[in-house]
Amino acid sequence: xxxxxxxxxxxxxxxxxxxxxxxxxxxxxxxxxxxxxxxxxxxxxxxxxxxxxxxxxxxxxxxxxxxxxxxxxxxxxxxxxxxxxxxxxxxxxxxxxxxxxxxxxxxxxxxxxxxxxxxxxxxxxxxxxxxxxxxxxxxxxxxxxxxxxxxxxxxxxxxxxxxxxxxxxxxxxxxxxxxxxxxxxxxxxxxxxxxxxxxxxxxxxxxxxxxxxxxxxxxxxxxxxxxxxxxxxxxxxxxxxxxxxxxxxxxxxxxxxxxxxxxxxxxxxxxxxxxxxxxxxxxxxxxxxxxxxxxxxxxxxxxxxxxxxxxxxxxxxxxxxxxxxxxxxxxxxxxxxxxxxxxxxxxxxxxxxxxxxxxxxxxxxxxxxxxxxxxxxxxxxx
Amino acid sequence: xxxxxxxxxxxxxxxxxxxxxxxxxxxxxxxxxxxxxxxxxxxxxxxxxxxxxxxxxxxxxxxxxxxxxxxxxxx
Numbered sequence: 001x002x003x004x005x006x007x008x009x010x011x012x013x014x015x016x017x018x019x020x021x022x023x024x025x026x027x028x029x030x031x032x033x034x035x036x037x038x039x040x041x042x043x044x045x046x047x048x049x050x051x052x053x054x055x056x057x058x059x060x061x062x063x064x065x066x067x068x069x070x071x072x073x074x075x076x077x078x079x080x081x082x083x084x085x086x087x088x089x090x091x092x093x094x095x096x097x098x099x100x101x102x103x104x105x106x107x108x109x110x111x112x113x114x115x116x117x118x119x120x121x122x123x124x125x126x127x128x129x130x131x132x133x134x135x136x137x138x139x140x141x142x143x144x145x146x147x148x149x150x151x152x153x154x155x156x157x158x159x160x161x162x163x164x165x166x167x168x169x170x171x172x173x174x175x176x177x178x179x180x181x182x183x184x185x186x187x188x189x190x191x192x193x194x195x196x197x198x199x200x201x202x203x204x205x206x207x208x209x210x211x212x213x214x215x216x217x218x219x220x221x222x223x224x225x226x227x228x229x230x231x232x233x234x235x236x237x238x239x240x241x242x243x244x245x246x247x248x249x250x251x252x253x254x255x256x257x258x259x260x261x262x263x264x265x266x267x268x269x270x271x272x273x274x275x276x277x278x279x280x281x282x283x284x285x286x287x288x289x290x291x292x293x294x295x296x297x298x299x300x301x302x303x304x305x306x307x308x309x310x311x312x313x314x315x316x317x318x319x320x321x322x323x324x325x326x327x328x329x330x331x332x333x334x335x336x337x338x339x340x341x342x343x344x345x346x347x348x349x350x351x352x353x354x355x356x357x358x359x360x361x362x363x364x365x366x367x368x369x370x371x372x373x374x375x376x377x378x379x380x381x382x
Numbered sequence: 383x384x385x386x387x388x389x390x391x392x393x394x395x396x397x398x399x400x401x402x403x404x405x406x407x408x409x410x411x412x413x414x415x416x417x418x419x420x421x422x423x424x425x426x427x428x429x430x431x432x433x434x435x436x437x438x439x440x441x442x443x444x445x446x447x448x449x450x451x452x453x454x455x456x457x
Binding site for chain 2: 173
């Protein structure tokens with residue numbers, strides 16, 4: 001049996017065609033508020049149940065509870081507040097408001113509460129820092145500290161060039177059932193797979209029936225792999241190196257917060273809602289800079305015996321010349337001089353220079369895929 | 383009046399309390415309450431896991447399967 005949705009029920013708050021038509025025909029009667037893309041994506045995730053049991057952005061009681069206990073007021077584990085800042089608009093509690101992105105209506109919210117909250121407190125408790133250089137803190141501080149809560153209804157999704165490879169929770173659940181998988185491990189990534197990734201995935205796959213590769217679609221930094229490159233690289237890897245019917249790929253549109261340990265738990269909750277029973281947690285998962293210790297994201301899971309998804313913890317893997325294989329510090333007795341660390345940055349630099357990385361870094365077939373793109377990397381921030 | 387207390391008290395036998403107090407020495411648990419909360423959450427989660435799996439309507443499931451087939455996810 002795949003994992004039960006978080007909180008017990010898979011949320012679906014998507015308007016029917018009829019309701020959508022009605023709301024669109026009455027749109028001039030509603031107040032509006034324009035929201036940035038990451039918030040529009042959060043609204044989609046709420047609506048499709050990726051954030052089950054949430055039905056809308058958090059209210060003040062839920063926010064306080066999440067900050068202080070990492071749980072919702074009903075004791076359900078929840079670590080990352082999903083917030084809707086009040087950017088603009090003349091509306092008050094009880095109103096129905098249309099939320100737009102680039103002028104397009106994304107969702108309707110029935111406003112339950114409008115409240116002030118101390119952004120420094122949110123930053124300190126979620127990100128463990130108030131340093132405005134932290135990308136999550138920066139985003140929080142750039143936006144108003146007045147928040148809107150209430151149930152939402154999705155009217156229209158944002159355009160997604162990978163819509164056919166972005167399965168919703170109700171789809172992945174049927175997919176796993178059709179494949180006959182009872183245990184599934186979720187693996188989050190933003191990279192083309194190197195041998196270190198493959199080793200983690202296959203180690204996890206040894207213990208479960210299926211693997212869900214779940215690359216995150218979202219804002220990219222210059223130098224990141226393009227999404228189409230990640231997709232093709234994994235398709236090739238599956239074809240050549242994975243037994244048939246053991247792995248699938250489905251993108252997840254999600255704005256990263258870089259909240260380290262708290263976000264690792266949130267990543268696990270999202271994969272639980274997709275039906276995964278296990279989730280791979282790596283070194284410095286969801287971290288950025290030096291804000292978190294390498295294995296903080298492992299330790300935090302001790303707080304949640306009731307999470308309902310089993311974390312699989314992985315330490316850093318490397319290639320040991322003496323062992324002649326991929327190992328980690330727990331199973332390799334040899335010194336640093338024998339070890340070659342997997343470095344995504346190093347691999348990217350080699351590819352940029354047109355050099356082929358060694359076979360123990362990157363599969364030839366994967367390298368060929370990357371090379372087949374005129375420019376496999378993002379050039380400007382997207 | 384709304385009950386906004388975040389914690390409440392339950393009673394357990396004193397010998398059991400003493401046993402737990404001894405058991406949690408040198409562990410990450412800082413109090414008997416912490417330990418009992420942890421264990422109860424674990425038990426409740428395992429009971430919930432055993433509850434019936436969510437099901438889709440036949441029609442909806444067929445629709446999803448057709449889409450998954452069209453996208454090449456299933457044969």
